Amino acid sequence: MMINDEAFIEVEYSQLIKGGEAVAGDDFKTEIIPGEQRYISVLSDGLGSGIKAALLSNMTTAMALKFVAHNTEVVKSSEIIMDSLPVCEVRKISYATFTIVDLINGTKARVIEMDNPEFIHLRHNEEVKHEKKIRFSQKWPSRKLLLSEFPVQLEDRIIFFSDGVTQAGLGMKPHKFGWMRDGCLKYIQELIADNPEISARSLARSVVRQACCMDQSGKPLDDITCAVIYFRHPRRLRLLTGPPFKEENDSVYVDWFRNFNGKKIVCGGTTAQIVSRELGIPIRTDLKNRTRGLPPPSQMEGIDLVTEGILTLTELAVTLEKETPLSQMQPVIQNFYNLLMDSDVIEFIVGTKINEAHQDPNLPVDLEMRRNIIKRIQTCLENQYRKKVTVHYI
Amino acid sequence: MTICVGTTCYLLGAADLQDLENFLPADLKENVEIIGSHCLGVCKDNQYGAAPFVKVDDEMMSNATVSSIIEKIYEHRKGSSHAG
Numbered sequence: 403m404m405i406n407d408e409a410f411i412e413v414e415y416s417q418l419i420k421g422g423e424a425v426a427g428d429d430f431k432t433e434i435i436p437g438e439q440r441y442i443s444v445l446s447d448g449l450g451s452g453i454k455a456a457l458l459s460n461m462t463t464a465m466a467l468k469f470v471a472h473n474t475e476v477v478k479s480s481e482i483i484m485d486s487l488p489v490c491e492v493r494k495i496s497y498a499t500f501t502i503v504d505l506i507n508g509t510k511a512r513v514i515e516m517d518n519p520e521f522i523h524l525r526h527n528e529e530v531k532h533e534k535k536i537r538f539s540q541k542w543p544s545r546k547l548l549l550s551e552f553p554v555q556l557e558d559r560i561i562f563f564s565d566g567v568t569q570a571g572l573g574m575k576p577h578k579f580g581w582m583r584d585g586c587l588k589y590i591q592e593l594i595a596d597n598p599e600i601s602a603r604s605l606a607r608s609v610v611r612q613a614c615c616m617d618q619s620g621k622p623l624d625d626i627t628c629a630v631i632y633f634r635h636p637r638r639l640r641l642l643t644g645p646p647f648k649e650e651n652d653s654v655y656v657d658w659f660r661n662f663n664g665k666k667i668v669c670g671g672t673t674a675q676i677v678s679r680e681l682g683i684p685i686r687t688d689l690k691n692r693t694r695g696l697p698p699p700s701q702m703e704g705i706d707l708v709t710e711g712i713l714t715l716t717e718l719a720v721t722l723e724k725e726t727p728l729s730q731m732q733p734v735i736q737n738f739y740n741l742l743m744d745s746d747v748i749e750f751i752v753g754t755k756i757n758e759a760h761q762d763p764n765l766p767v768d769l770e771m772r773r774n775i776i777k778r779i780q781t782c783l784e785n786q787y788r789k790k791v792t793v794h795y796i
Numbered sequence: 797m798t799i800c801v802g803t804t805c806y807l808l809g810a811a812d813l814q815d816l817e818n819f820l821p822a823d824l825k826e827n828v829e830i831i832g833s834h835c836l837g838v839c840k841d842n843q844y845g846a847a848p849f850v851k852v853d854d855e856m857m858s859n860a861t862v863s864s865i866i867e868k869i870y871e872h873r874k875g876s877s878h879a880g
Binding site: 670675686689698708767 | 799800804806814817831833834839846
């Protein structure tokens, strides 16, 4: 979510499922409430693992998001959640932990925790400790709620996780009691020291991968989930696709790339030719880079990715909509996806000229209109991937 | 020689032409450089015929197939050896 031109909140999480299970028993949900400049995130760990745990954690995150968004009183909300969860046949209790992070105006954080490892707030790579108010429910006296409120600023990070992270490696040398929160904190601080601008996405993934390595068996012994909120300068990406409706606008079109410091993508053969001509950069297309089903990408100095247009964009739209795992994507789509995910503000500059050759009835597939595909990608990036997206037609 | 792998050419046969190198006879393999192009810029112009388009030296070929390309390369070799 953009706070202003200079500040963006990047919220990402990463998760590994306990070995042998088909679904995660941890759940993470996040929601932006645009009218109020609020960004609410919830991580829950359901009792046990598999479907039963997934049910408990999903119910918890869904309810918590609604209660927080409607400003329902905290203890009351928690009681309703606890009352609603189905009782486990084996353990005769209903239980799921949660950590709720409610960001207001991008300047204030309110955190409500119940039984998850305590969250980490980092500023200048040092932990900032907060005084927490303790609340008990009369109905559920054994459940303790921790409440904290504090101001946040640019470059702060808030990191929270399930006990799959802190208990990773439990009972194994050298961490007999597991990685613990301190071990995890130290690891995160080392990562940030090495790479001070490490994204929320990379940091969450690194923590989860490292936790999995601690278990030594090679597969997670519990569901492992880590969420990271990073208040950062927005990383910008511009994508040019399609020739402008009027040829005389070619130069204005390519102006979007001149003096632009972010990532640059070109999608489309004619588009690449226009950019090449206007900026005087040659295009090289190596046929050895090809992947099945999609034309190969090209290279242009100073441009991060140059691809074919409609087929690649259509494949990208489907991949984003289905949330296809990275390992199952074709290499050119993987590059495309990584560039998008490593950006916060994405601008599509779309030339609207129709390519007559695409209307050839002999073509074996229907080629979608460029505008329609871009709209699909925009909707998806905004709703599923929490990106700030703008589209300019030319 | 250049193979167009733009959208239209790719869909109308250039996807298979990318493997051309594997089909070149031994005497051509070392002497022919194959590069790709995202657009040769002729698919919108009916006078050039139908995709896929391929350029051998400076000559544009339409409806290109592996065999028609090999034939064309031999033709060009012959032409250049005559000239030389």
